[in-house]
Amino acid sequence: MKSGAIGLAALAVAMALGAAEPGRAAMPAPTTITPELVKAATAEGKVVFYTSVELKLGEDLAKLFQEKYPGISVQVERTGSERVFQRIGQEYAASIHTVDVVNSSDASHFLYWKEHGMLAPFLAADMATEYPPNAFDPDGSFGSWRVTLSPFAYNTKLVKEEEAPKSFKDLLDPKWKGRLVKASPNYSGTIMTSTYETLQALGGWDFFEKLAQQDVLQVQSATEPPRKVATGERDVMIDGSEYFVYALMDQGNPLKIVYPAEGVPMITSPAAILKDAPHPNAARLFYAFIFSAPVQQVMVEKGGTRSLDKEVKDRPDHVPLASLKLWPEDPKAMEAKADEIKKKYRQLFGG
Amino acid sequence: MDLRRLELAVPILGVAAVLLAGLIGLPLGWLFRVSLTDVGGHLTWANFAALFEDPELLQPLLLSLGVAFAVALACAVVAGPLAWLVARSDLPWKRAIRLLVLTSFVTPPFLGAIAWEILAAPNSGLLNQAYRLIFGLPRSAHAFNIYSVGGLVFVIATYTFPYVFILVANGLERIPRELEEASSILGATRPRTALRVTVPLALPALLAGTLVAFLEAMNNFGAPAIIAIPAGLQTITTKIWTLFQFPPQPGLAAAAAVPLLAVTVLLLQVQQRLLGRRGYAVVGGKAGQPDVVPLGRWRIPALLFALAIVTVSVLMPYAALVLSAFSRTLSITLSPANLTIQHFTFVFAELSGTKEALSNSLILGVTTATAGTLLTLVIAYVVTRRALPLWRWLGYLATAPIAIPSIVLGVGLFFAYTHPPFALYGTLAILFLAFLTIELPIGYQQFQAAFRAVHVDLEEAGRILGAGRLRTLSDITAPLLWTAVVSTWCLVFVASIRELSAAILLFTVDTKVLSVLIYDLNESGDPGAIAVVGLLMLLITFAVIGIAYRLPRAGQRSRTAVAEEG
Numbered sequence: 001m002k003s004g005a006i007g008l009a010a011l012a013v014a015m016a017l018g019a020a021e022p023g024r025a026a027m028p029a030p031t032t033i034t035p036e037l038v039k040a041a042t043a044e045g046k047v048v049f050y051t052s053v054e055l056k057l058g059e060d061l062a063k064l065f066q067e068k069y070p071g072i073s074v075q076v077e078r079t080g081s082e083r084v085f086q087r088i089g090q091e092y093a094a095s096i097h098t099v100d101v102v103n104s105s106d107a108s109h110f111l112y113w114k115e116h117g118m119l120a121p122f123l124a125a126d127m128a129t130e131y132p133p134n135a136f137d138p139d140g141s142f143g144s145w146r147v148t149l150s151p152f153a154y155n156t157k158l159v160k161e162e163e164a165p166k167s168f169k170d171l172l173d174p175k176w177k178g179r180l181v182k183a184s185p186n187y188s189g190t191i192m193t194s195t196y197e198t199l200q201a202l203g204g205w206d207f208f209e210k211l212a213q214q215d216v217l218q219v220q221s222a223t224e225p226p227r228k229v230a231t232g233e234r235d236v237m238i239d240g241s242e243y244f245v246y247a248l249m250d251q252g253n254p255l256k257i258v259y260p261a262e263g264v265p266m267i268t269s270p271a272a273i274l275k276d277a278p279h280p281n282a283a284r285l286f287y288a289f290i291f292s293a294p295v296q297q298v299m300v301e302k303g304g305t306r307s308l309d310k311e312v313k314d315r316p317d318h319v320p321l322a323s324l325k326l327w328p329e330d331p332k333a334m335e336a337k338a339d340e341i342k343k344k345y346r347q348l349f350g351g
Numbered sequence: 352m353d354l355r356r357l358e359l360a361v362p363i364l365g366v367a368a369v370l371l372a373g374l375i376g377l378p379l380g381w382l383f384r385v386s387l388t389d390v391g392g393h394l395t396w397a398n399f400a401a402l403f404e405d406p407e408l409l410q411p412l413l414l415s416l417g418v419a420f421a422v423a424l425a426c427a428v429v430a431g432p433l434a435w436l437v438a439r440s441d442l443p444w445k446r447a448i449r450l451l452v453l454t455s456f457v458t459p460p461f462l463g464a465i466a467w468e469i470l471a472a473p474n475s476g477l478l479n480q481a482y483r484l485i486f487g488l489p490r491s492a493h494a495f496n497i498y499s500v501g502g503l504v505f506v507i508a509t510y511t512f513p514y515v516f517i518l519v520a521n522g523l524e525r526i527p528r529e530l531e532e533a534s535s536i537l538g539a540t541r542p543r544t545a546l547r548v549t550v551p552l553a554l555p556a557l558l559a560g561t562l563v564a565f566l567e568a569m570n571n572f573g574a575p576a577i578i579a580i581p582a583g584l585q586t587i588t589t590k591i592w593t594l595f596q597f598p599p600q601p602g603l604a605a606a607a608a609v610p611l612l613a614v615t616v617l618l619l620q621v622q623q624r625l626l627g628r629r630g631y632a633v634v635g636g637k638a639g640q641p642d643v644v645p646l647g648r649w650r651i652p653a654l655l656f657a658l659a660i661v662t663v664s665v666l667m668p669y670a671a672l673v674l675s676a677f678s679r680t681l682s683i684t685l686s687p688a689n690l691t692i693q694h695f696t697f698v699f700a701e702l703s704g705t706k707e708a709l710s711n712s713l714i715l716g717v718t719t720a721t722a723g724t725l726l727t728l729v730i731a732y733v734v735t736r737r738a739l740p741l742w743r744w745l746g747y748l749a750t751a752p753i754a755i756p757s758i759v760l761g762v763g764l765f766f767a768y769t770h771p772p773f774a775l776y777g778t779l780a781i782l783f784l785a786f787l788t789i790e791l792p793i794g795y796q797q798f799q800a801a802f803r804a805v806h807v808d809l810e811e812a813g814r815i816l817g818a819g820r821l822r823t824l825s826d827i828t829a830p831l832l833w834t835a836v837v838s839t840w841c842l843v844f845v846a847s848i849r850e851l852s853a854a855i856l857l858f859t860v861d862t863k864v865l866s867v868l869i870y871d872l873n874e875s876g877d878p879g880a881i882a883v884v885g886l887l888m889l890l891i892t893f894a895v896i897g898i899a900y901r902l903p904r905a906g907q908r909s910r911t912a913v914a915e916e917g
Contacts, residue, residue, distance in 0.1 A: 041546050049858065054877050059701045076703045077860050079871055086597040091859055096777040098860050158490065178491075179472075186596065187874065217498065218581050224876030231682040233475035253681065339598055346593075347407065350583030 001160040023310045029120045030128040033288055040281035042071045047282040049074055051103040052081040052189055052224045054244050057303040058301045065289055072282050080221055081106040081189025097276040100283035103145055103271040108191030108335035124288035135308045142272035147306040149242040150265040151192035152258040158235045167261040171238060172210045181217040181225045181234035184351040186342050190222035194239050194265035194342055196334040197327040201263050208348055218351035230255055246304025263325040363740050368730050371748050374788050378763025385766050386605035395771060398606035412610060415569050418504055424526040425508040427561040429514035433660055436653050438523040440644045443654055451661035456513035457892050459849035461573025462885045463510045469675055498582040506578055507568045509664045515560030516524040528642055529568030562622050563651030566615055570756035572852040584847035588758050616754045676882035694879035708868040708884035712848055719786040720844035724836060727794030732824055735802040751793040752788050760788060761853035777859045783855040790843040801835035841899045845892050
């Protein structure tokens with residue numbers, strides 16, 4: 001862990017999460033991954049992972065897990081965070097318990113699930129030593145699995161560096177009409193979070209109301225704007241997952257990131273084990289696995305995410321978080337505004 | 352003896368009737384109930400009031416109606432003449448054109464929409480790139496923008512016009528030659544005969560086809576979800592689906608479904624009125640081989656017109672999907688270096704949902720097709736032979752799902768089968784029931800037409816020789832109807848494999864089907880993987896149709912078997 005900034009940012013998250021549950025909060029005793037646990041998990045044979053992480057990265061992690069623990073298959077159910085939330089809600093309402101481990105980029109979902117007693121607190125031994133304590137919910141119901149930003153990015157073949165937008169204000173220039181793409185808070189937790197933070201930082205809907213006049217291409221997933229810019233369908237992405245921009249740049253796509261002058265939305269994407277998980281042991285094993293340093297290292301190097309794990313080395317090409325002006329997260333406050341944001345957003349952008 | 356067997360048949364036919372009533376009555380009952388109650392379960396009009404007061408609901412409804420009108424008009428204008436060319440003129444390559452139109456018919460509109468995104472997205476679309484290259488235009492120029500109302504109309508029309516084509520072509524082929532001959536004998540010129548005889552006789556079919564096109568366009572979910580949402584537009588179907596997202600508003604969703612139902616029922620009534628009167632015109636005339644009109648110097652322009660249509664609806668989009676499936680980079684470029692099979696490896700070896708979706712789709716396709724064929728066979732038998740009291744009602748019931756848009760049925764089924772006593776949500780059974788209900792009318796109409804062609808005397812002979820109704824049905828009627836059985840099975844299978852509107856509301860993770868997998872991949876934005884799964888789906892469709900029509904005629908086999916037993 002190079003910079004203290006990410007720890008600081010995580011602290012902001014954790015403080016907000018902690019505030020959600022005032023009073024008693026006891027972290028479960030760290031669990032060592034024993035051969036017995038592996039055996040019990042293997043007997044279950046399967047783990048179901050609902051996640052909003054980019055599909056290929058999710059399947060890559062599943063493959064790594066299956067290589068390490070042959071005999072346990074991983075079913076990756078990838079969709080947008082808001083869909084993950086809706087699907088679990090709809091399934092649980094009908095008493096269908098399919099999901100073992102869940103990840104969503106809308107941190108407020110975890111407050112809801114915890115409040116409804118749906119999560120099983122868990123802490124693996126190396127999680128306790130490798131992560132700052134504030135990376136976890138006070139009673140261990142969920143933990144900050146990955147961190148990303150939602151910056152701008154442009155296609156270097158289509159936009160010269162000096163012309164690229166440097167700030168949110170720049171995006172409202174008429175020259176960008178029909179050249180912008182953005183994802184939807186009705187689908188993506190990353191965008192829900194970035195929209196909330198943008199509203200807080202820029203003081204209300206004024207910016208989005210003007211932006212809606214720019215013929216913005218409205219896509220769903222936060223992983224799609226980087227793709228639309230890479231194909232040249234649009235020149236600039238207004239929001240989207242930083243990690244996937246890195247993944248696409250690794251594949252040789254002509255992309256460049258811009259961190260807007262006003263500040264950059266930061267998104268912590270927690271993970272948790274469901275209390276009614278149909279494969280409880282495999283769930284623990286998988287949860288511990290995705291938080292482990294080697295897997296986090298893969299996610300950073302191949303996937304472009306940022307990690308809170310102290311043993312993980314950041315990518316050399318990652319702009320250090322310490323040098324950026326990061327907008328703070330506040331899941332509790334966001335939860336209260338979520339429905340209003342979704343509705344207003346749909347009125348403006350349709351998607 | 353005969354009496355006993357007849358009585359055995361009655362309960363079986365009766366059970367089929369009750370099943371049918373439940374299949375349709377239950378979801379519709381729940382739909383109305385939910386639309387008329389608030390969260391606390393009290394009776395309220397609030398949901399319907401919101402529908403007309405809230406512009407967020409009214410606008411999608413108006414857009415849907417507008418799009419449907421434009422699609423219907425476009426289909427009539429394009430498919431009417433095309434049908435005439437294929438059915439009645441000496442157009443070259445008629446067989447190939449007919450085959451390509453049928454290919455367009457079995458192509459799911461959402462897949463067509465995805466393919467047309469690849470072709471006509473304003474900047475990255477292949478056609479727009481070619482357009483700029485050819486005319487040396489700047490990057491801001493584009494010939495097509497698929498993310499627009501026009502784009503939406505275009506895509507839906509592209510996969511809806513075959514309905515008009517099929518109905519009109521069949522209608523034209525059934526016009527008795529004598530009528531047109533009489534006209535020319537009486538001194539009418541060819542154009543005059545066409546105008547005064549052929550067109551009026553084909554008009555009911557054109558009208559019926561246009562109406563079906565209107566309904567298909569209004570009730571389509573996949574194409575608007577893919578084309579309209581990026582443009583910031585919502586149709587009523589995508590809106591209904593949105594109302595199911597968090598925070599779910601089931602009352603509003605149910606209420607928003609009711610206008611779709613109402614418009615559909617109304618239009619079908621209108622159609623019945625119009626056709627009821629006109630349809631008689633040609634009944635009774637024994638159709639001779641229809642006259643083939645030589646096109647003369649119009650032959651080549653006509654051929655170009657036909658080729659343009661099939662190029663737009665089949666050849667170009669299929670090529671786009673294939674290119675996308677084999678393209679390494681996100682932007683498609685034609686070079687050997689860009690060729691890859693990585694998307695195939697990903698879909699078949701890495702993507703954990705593929706295997707399950709594939710097997711779910713196949714299971715549902717086969718069970719729905721088999722059950723649907725059997726059920727509609729029995730119903731059509733009862734109705735055409737008047738084998739049960741209330742037979743007329745059975746016929747109405749079997750046709751009723753035509754009037755229920757798939758997404759509306761999906762909403763109804765969701766309520767009906769997430770509540771006790773039928774908690775089927777989360778199982779394949781709920782999807783099976785949805786698909787079965789949706790496909791009932793297709794099967795019923797197929798068999799009804801087929802039964803009319805089988806003479807009652809043959810069945811009577813069986814009955815006189817001591818066979819019960821069921822035995823007669825299985826040993827005499829069914830073999831004679833073999834072609835109808837095969838084609839019904841295929842139609843229902845293909846329709847089940849591509850169904851998205853109801854499946855999108857009813858699936859759970861373990862019951863995901865191919866169409867939903869494609870939809871999911873599209874939301875994540877994975878063009879290579881989408882193309883691979885889409886092509887897989889099309890391959891299954893064509894394979895099943897191919898195999899079905901090469902099957903040995905089971906009728907003959909079963910008759911031999913009977914002889915051997917005897």
